[in-house]
Amino acid sequence: MMKYFKSGILPVLFLIFVTLFTGCKSKVDRTGFMPPVKIQVPAEVKQDREVMRFVNSSEKVINELSDKMERAATDGKDLFMKDEKDMTLMEKMKMTKLGLEFLSCSKSMAEKLLEIQRYIETKQKEGVSGADMKAFEAVENTLEKRINDLNRKYQYINFNK
Numbered sequence: 001m002m003k004y005f006k007s008g009i010l011p012v013l014f015l016i017f018v019t020l021f022t023g024c025k026s027k028v029d030r031t032g033f034m035p036p037v038k039i040q041v042p043a044e045v046k047q048d049r050e051v052m053r054f055v056n057s058s059e060k061v062i063n064e065l066s067d068k069m070e071r072a073a074t075d076g077k078d079l080f081m082k083d084e085k086d087m088t089l090m091e092k093m094k095m096t097k098l099g100l101e102f103l104s105c106s107k108s109m110a111e112k113l114l115e116i117q118r119y120i121e122t123k124q125k126e127g128v129s130g131a132d133m134k135a136f137e138a139v140e141n142t143l144e145k146r147i148n149d150l151n152r153k154y155q156y157i158n159f160n161k
Contacts, residue, residue, distance in 0.1 A: 033070045036063045041135040058139045072101040073154045
């Protein structure tokens with residue numbers, strides 16, 4: 001019983017340690033990553049602080065999630081190409097960790113897109129200017145474009161092997 005506990009808990013502890021250690025990197029190497037997105041909004045909107053706060057926070061979230069997805073995809077490129085039956089236990093654990101990171105980022109991006117769509121719908125009901133709507137649509141389009149670009153760039157990733 002004690003042997004099972006020790007052997008079962010060690011991989012979990014290792015996975016937690018690796019996750020915490022990799023999450024504490026101070027400088028991120030973005031070599032090979034897509035450039036950060038810059039959301040272009042109409043000039044007349046740039047004076048509206050609420051709209052610009054929304055645009056800037058959306059831009060930041062899109063870039064952070066994009067970088068996390070790219071990090072997971074590049075860290076696991078060799079594993080994603082490997083057949084599961086040829087993987088060691090450690091490789092399977094890393095693949096699970098990367099898969100969870102990738103799915104978490106995908107879910108976060110989908111949630112952000114839904115948040116953006118809800119925000120736009122709310123603003124439409126309140127009656128916003130055409131320029132504001134163009135800014136909101138620019139955020140939505142930028143996120144959709146980044147999702148499509150990530151899907152194209154990392155189409156080799158298949159979690160259903």
